[in-house]
Amino acid sequence: MREGARLIYTARMPVRWGDMDAYGHVNNTVYFRYFEQTRCEWIEQMGFPVSPKEEAGPVIINASCTFFAPVNYPASLVIKMYAGEPGRTSVMTWYELFVEGQDKLYAEGAAKTVWMDNATGKSAPLPDELRALFDNAAG
Structure with a gap:
């Protein structure tokens, strides 16, 4: 994990049968959905x-x-979300994906999250409430 990153949220979710591809493991695109769901739950x-x-x-x-390793159905996932210090309009986030009950890291990811004004489509300052909550967030 990146230096200075803090664990801010842990999500748990099942692997669905439809998450797999023709190779019999979770399709690579689905990992981005797992990270997205984790990010949405946190926010x-x-x-x-x-x-x-x-x-x-x-x-x-x-x-x-x-x-790092393929995930197969059935499984329950544990996704740990980390964040760096918030900037004016954004925060960098990182993810670690595990299969529940195992210490093995199956995948890791990253995403830069920007606060956007939905009317203009342009970046906007992170809300003060979010900054205050961020400082108190725990996994």
């Missing part, structure tokens, strides 16, 4: 609805994933 539990109907909200401007 919503902080009190910020993830919805285009809101005045502003989070979007990502880049994402990456490194795959």
Whole structure:
């Protein structure tokens, strides 16, 4: 994990049969969905609805994933989300993906999350409430 990154949230979710591909393991694109769901759960539990109907909200401007071992159905996942210090309009996030009950790291990812004004489509300052909650966030 990146230096200075803090664990801010841990999500648990099942691997669905439809998550697999023709090779019999979770398709590489689905890992991005797991990270997205983790990010949305974190933001919503902080009190910020993830919805285009809101005045502003989070979007990502880049994402990456490194795959270390294939995940197969059935499995329950544990996704740990970390974040760096928030900037004016964004925060860098990192993810570690494990199969529940195992210490083995199956994948790790990253995404830069930007707060966006939904009316203009331009970046907006992170809300003060989010900054205050971020300082108190725990996994």
